Amino acid sequence: xxxxxxxxxxxxxxxxxxxxxxxxxxxxxxxxxxxxxxxxxxxxxxxxxxxxxxxxxxxxxxxxxxxxxxxxxxxxxxxxxxxxxxxxxxxxxxxxxxxxxxxxxxxxxxxxxxxxxxxxxxxxxxxxxxxxxxxxxxxxxxxxxxxxxxxxxxxxxxxxxxxxxxxxxxxxxxxxxxxxxxxxxxxxxxxxxxxxxxxxxxxxxxxxxxxxxxxxxxxxxxxxxxxxxxxxxxxxxxxxxxxxxxxxxxxxxxxxx
Numbered sequence: 021x022x023x024x025x026x027x028x029x030x031x032x033x034x035x036x037x038x039x040x041x042x043x044x045x046x047x048x049x050x051x052x053x054x055x056x057x058x059x060x061x062x063x064x065x066x067x068x069x070x071x072x073x074x075x076x077x078x079x080x081x082x083x084x085x086x087x088x089x090x091x092x093x094x095x096x097x098x099x100x101x102x103x104x105x106x107x108x109x110x111x112x113x114x115x116x117x118x119x120x121x122x123x124x125x126x127x128x129x130x131x132x133x134x135x136x137x138x139x140x141x142x143x144x145x146x147x148x149x150x151x152x153x154x155x156x157x158x159x160x161x162x163x164x165x166x167x168x169x170x171x172x173x174x175x176x177x178x179x180x181x182x183x184x185x186x187x188x189x190x191x192x193x194x195x196x197x198x199x200x201x202x203x204x205x206x207x208x209x210x211x212x213x214x215x216x217x218x219x220x221x222x223x224x225x226x227x228x229x230x231x232x233x234x235x236x237x238x239x240x241x242x243x244x245x246x247x248x249x250x251x252x253x254x255x256x257x258x259x260x261x262x263x264x265x266x267x268x269x270x271x272x273x274x275x276x277x
Contacts, residue, residue, distance in 0.1 A: 050192025078149035101145025162190035
């Protein structure tokens with residue numbers, strides 16, 4: 021299952037459920053989730069809906085009114101701004117009990133000295149992301165991602181895109197190569213100047229196969245043969261071509277051993 025189904029959320033609800041939380045876009049596959057439909061299920065049960073939009077913000081338009089969410093979290097570093105700064109949007113009327121008590125800033129929701137330079141950078145990054153969205157940036161990036169995907173599928177037998185039939189973020193490609201260990205491939209690519217990951221940054225150092233991919237129905241072997249490729253706003257067609265050549269050569273070497 022690539023996308024969370026409203027019926028699955030409905031089945032998981034209990035009379036004690038007060039909050040439902042779901043990512044707007046998965047940070048490993050890029051698959052976009054139907055947050056609006058899931059919010060409707062949560063609200064009918066009297067629960068709030070929180071969405072982790074960290075991976076999505078800056079890559080696709082995000083409107084809290086359209087999503088019908090009650091809480092939305094985002095992070096500066098995903099919008100080319102400084103690390104260590106985040107934000108939580110709270111729907112008017114929703115009351116939060118703080119975990120940290122102290123000063124009265126942050127509307128009494130969180131104590132602690134604010135990182136003012138980081139916050140300013142966050143604002144600048146968000147403004148830049150909004151401009152990029154307005155000039156068809158996602159469409160152009162999506163074309164490069166699709167080119168990368170097409171070339172790899174065409175030139176590397178036994179390659180399969182994870183989540184390829186669902187709506188995905190424009191910058192993300194999760195792909196697996198049969199009979200290739202992702203851990204070895206990541207190292208081989210790094211030695212040739214191509215940085216990829218075996219999953220999300222949150223799973224760095226994990227020894228178990230990705231829970232995201234196994235939840236989608238992949239076997240342990242399939243999950244362990246998957247890597248994630250990410251594009252940036254500065255990525256060029258020439259860089260995509262070069263990445264394809266490096267990947268084709270690396271997969272070929274690993275399979276021939």
